[in-house]
Amino acid sequence: MHGIKVNLGPRSYDIIIGRGILNRLGQELLKLRVGTDAYIITNLWLKNKYGEKLRQELRKNGFNSHFKIVPDSEKSKSLEAAGLVLKELAGWDKSRKVFIIAFGGGVIGDLAGFVASLYKRGVSYVQIPTTLLAQVDSSIGGKTAVDLDLGKNLVGAFYQPRLVFSEVNFLKSLDKKQLASGMAEVIKYAVIKDRRLFTLLENKYKDVLRKEPAVLEKIVATCSAIKAGIVSRDEKELSGLRTLLNFGHTIGHAVEAAGGYKAYNHGQAVGLGMVAAADLSRRLGLVDLGTVLRVSDLLRLYGLPVKLKGVPIEKIIRAHYRDKKFIGKENKLVLLRGIGRPKIVRNIPLSLIKEAVKTVRH
Amino acid sequence: MHGIKVNLGPRSYDIIIGRGILNRLGQELLKLRVGTDAYIITNLWLKNKYGEKLRQELRKNGFNSHFKIVPDSEKSKSLEAAGLVLKELAGWDKSRKVFIIAFGGGVIGDLAGFVASLYKRGVSYVQIPTTLLAQVDSSIGGKTAVDLDLGKNLVGAFYQPRLVFSEVNFLKSLDKKQLASGMAEVIKYAVIKDRRLFTLLENKYKDVLRKEPAVLEKIVATCSAIKAGIVSRDEKELSGLRTLLNFGHTIGHAVEAAGGYKAYNHGQAVGLGMVAAADLSRRLGLVDLGTVLRVSDLLRLYGLPVKLKGVPIEKIIRAHYRDKKFIGKENKLVLLRGIGRPKIVRNIPLSLIKEAVKTVRH
Numbered sequence: 001m002h003g004i005k006v007n008l009g010p011r012s013y014d015i016i017i018g019r020g021i022l023n024r025l026g027q028e029l030l031k032l033r034v035g036t037d038a039y040i041i042t043n044l045w046l047k048n049k050y051g052e053k054l055r056q057e058l059r060k061n062g063f064n065s066h067f068k069i070v071p072d073s074e075k076s077k078s079l080e081a082a083g084l085v086l087k088e089l090a091g092w093d094k095s096r097k098v099f100i101i102a103f104g105g106g107v108i109g110d111l112a113g114f115v116a117s118l119y120k121r122g123v124s125y126v127q128i129p130t131t132l133l134a135q136v137d138s139s140i141g142g143k144t145a146v147d148l149d150l151g152k153n154l155v156g157a158f159y160q161p162r163l164v165f166s167e168v169n170f171l172k173s174l175d176k177k178q179l180a181s182g183m184a185e186v187i188k189y190a191v192i193k194d195r196r197l198f199t200l201l202e203n204k205y206k207d208v209l210r211k212e213p214a215v216l217e218k219i220v221a222t223c224s225a226i227k228a229g230i231v232s233r234d235e236k237e238l239s240g241l242r243t244l245l246n247f248g249h250t251i252g253h254a255v256e257a258a259g260g261y262k263a264y265n266h267g268q269a270v271g272l273g274m275v276a277a278a279d280l281s282r283r284l285g286l287v288d289l290g291t292v293l294r295v296s297d298l299l300r301l302y303g304l305p306v307k308l309k310g311v312p313i314e315k316i317i318r319a320h321y322r323d324k325k326f327i328g329k330e331n332k333l334v335l336l337r338g339i340g341r342p343k344i345v346r347n348i349p350l351s352l353i354k355e356a357v358k359t360v361r362h
Numbered sequence: 363m364h365g366i367k368v369n370l371g372p373r374s375y376d377i378i379i380g381r382g383i384l385n386r387l388g389q390e391l392l393k394l395r396v397g398t399d400a401y402i403i404t405n406l407w408l409k410n411k412y413g414e415k416l417r418q419e420l421r422k423n424g425f426n427s428h429f430k431i432v433p434d435s436e437k438s439k440s441l442e443a444a445g446l447v448l449k450e451l452a453g454w455d456k457s458r459k460v461f462i463i464a465f466g467g468g469v470i471g472d473l474a475g476f477v478a479s480l481y482k483r484g485v486s487y488v489q490i491p492t493t494l495l496a497q498v499d500s501s502i503g504g505k506t507a508v509d510l511d512l513g514k515n516l517v518g519a520f521y522q523p524r525l526v527f528s529e530v531n532f533l534k535s536l537d538k539k540q541l542a543s544g545m546a547e548v549i550k551y552a553v554i555k556d557r558r559l560f561t562l563l564e565n566k567y568k569d570v571l572r573k574e575p576a577v578l579e580k581i582v583a584t585c586s587a588i589k590a591g592i593v594s595r596d597e598k599e600l601s602g603l604r605t606l607l608n609f610g611h612t613i614g615h616a617v618e619a620a621g622g623y624k625a626y627n628h629g630q631a632v633g634l635g636m637v638a639a640a641d642l643s644r645r646l647g648l649v650d651l652g653t654v655l656r657v658s659d660l661l662r663l664y665g666l667p668v669k670l671k672g673v674p675i676e677k678i679i680r681a682h683y684r685d686k687k688f689i690g691k692e693n694k695l696v697l698l699r700g701i702g703r704p705k706i707v708r709n710i711p712l713s714l715i716k717e718a719v720k721t722v723r724h
Contacts (some may be wrong), residue, residue, distance in 0.1 A: 010489075056494055060540070079444075079445040083441040086510065088514070090510050090513065117519065118517045118518060118519060119516070120512045121505070121507065121518045121519055121520055122519065143483070148449055150449070150452040151452065153483075154448075154481070155481060156483045157519060213528055236483075246455055246702055
């Protein structure tokens with residue numbers, strides 16, 4: 001079992017990572033004095049698979065619980081969906097000692113955190129991430145949000161959980177695509193911050209792909225520690241440090257948007273974005289071709305696409321300039337000086353970005 | 363002109379109060395580097411009356427502006443209304459240097475602050491309150507919220523403005539009812555924190571009622587300083603200090619709710635709540651009858667009701683126990699030991715509360 005702390009003064013919290021740890025959840029919650037009534041936001045599949053076990057663990061420690069099922073799709077990240085949850089929550093909350101549990105992947109974590117940040121101007125919430133993506137990334141750091149038609153995550157808040165509880169055994173039930181999606185973020189951490197993790201991912205890919213629990217736990221703990229360190233020093237993305245986590249994401253988001261969020265999922269798009277960012281680094285003389293190939297080969301090992309199909313370049317570039325990170329015509333990208341050595345570069349000529357995006361096209 | 367500071371570390375801001383100060387707004391905004399594009403949330407009446415002047419003052423200092431008109435009613439404080447504003451805002455925001463101006467009374471301030479707290483996880487906003495109630499109370503302190511059917515202000519955030527800009531000349535156009543509504547909050551500050559203000563309100567009521575600008579400026583400045591002092595020491599209502607501002611509000615909210623938000627407006631209900639709280643203080647031996655009468659006489663001078671009509675006691679008591687401030691069956695009320703001397707009292711027997719509420723009934 002691993003315990004990692006996110007240091008944010010009065011808003012500090014622990015990330016607990018382990019295998020077979022669900023029976024410790026109640027004790028952890030009691031220590032935190034989060035309240036007595038758990039409003040658990042989850043999807044139907046998770047409730048059917050783990051709901052009874054979770055309810056019993058809570059009941060054993062004196063907590064009431066209520067499951068709120070939301071559809072398992074990005075559509076649950078909307079103001080309308082959040083409004084429905086808030087209304088139901090207000091009706092259920094009689095004792096005034098309610099807290100929220102986000103039990104699911106990234107969508108559920110973002111929605112539940114958003115609801116927790118708003119209900120009565122903020123109630124406690126706990127992240128119990130069930131996907132690799134959520135365990136290594138979205139459950140940590142307090143970015144909560146819902147989407148607008150005009151863009152993803154446009155409405156939200158920085159609102160930290162009281163605990164992130166990563167039961168690695170939940171990852172057993174991930175399918176290949178979900179695993180690959182999480183691995184894109186894992187590879188991102190390795191590329192920007194951890195050469196040793198990069199080498200481990202190269203060497204142990206068979207263990208990872210067969211979901212060997214010990215290696216998954218090691219990966220979740222390593223990535224959680226990287227993210228906790230960054231968030232502790234730059235909670236609200238003001239100093240530029242947290243910006244490093246956007247490696248692959250800026251072009252990735254543009255690829256996702258240009259494909260209408262159908263051609264590529266988040267992990268796949270981030271993978272393509274990382275290849276483009278690595279290639280852009282090469283075009284700017286920051287790394288050699290070997291580094292670009294090492295990144296794209298690692299992505300390929302984990303079943304992530306490294307070649308873009310069927311999304312026109314012009315659409316990607318247009319989407320790129322709608323990104324909420326841009327101010328006017330200025331751009332800002334996280335590039336590389338080597339594996340584990342990120343560099344923020346501003347005002348990159350559009351022509352170079354286009355060339356790099358073309359690199360990842362057939 | 364008065365300048366008062368709300369001290370909240372990196373979230374500190376100024377309250378500027380004066381007559382004929384609108385032509386200084388642009389300079390103040392430039393100093394704050396809030397952005398270049400002002401998204402002004404207001405109502406139609408205010409836009410027609412002051413919109414052009416405000417737009418010119420902004421343009422003179424290089425700001426773009428856009429007016430977003432919302433209906434002038436509590437219905438604008440809903441998740442649905444906030445969603446519509448957020449969507450329009452995202453469509454208008456091209457430069458990514460947008461900030462929000464709340465130009466209106468309490469409803470507009472709460473809605474605009476709520477929108478600002480959520481858009482892109484928080485953009486700068488400025489309060490330009492136009493009613494007495496908003497200038498002395500709701501524009502200061504960062505409580506933003508919208509209502510649910512189940513209760514008012516159930517969904518929101520603590521999110522501080524960058525500036526509160528109180529142009530006292532806006533108060534000229536208030537009607538009698540709006541003035542009285544603001545005076546209920548002014549009297550509250552006097553009762554809980556300022557004997558001298560209380561005496562001034564007793565002596566100068568004719569000047570206040572004819573909206574003599576100098577006395578209004580003095581009142582706005584005095585009350586703003588009281589609220590700024592309290593918010594600076596207890597931003598999120600954790601230490602109990604900010605709780606003092608609820609004097610008259612707990613029973614007042616119950617009166618408002620029991621009357622279906624139609625029988626009495628907020629100021630009137632708070633006035634009735636203050637009389638009940640003063641009488642409850644007398645029943646507990648904290649003050650004598652003279653103090654109760656002094657409070658109720660002052661309210662009457664300003665045209666506020668001190669006798670409750672047509673709302674059944676049982677309905678008020680039921681609404682009282684639904685208040686979001688209560689935990690289970692425990693209650694907590696702000697009472698008095700004298701003018702300017704508040705006292706928080708817990709677990710008051712229901713029978714005594716009923717008797718006190720009966721006092722304010724015919």
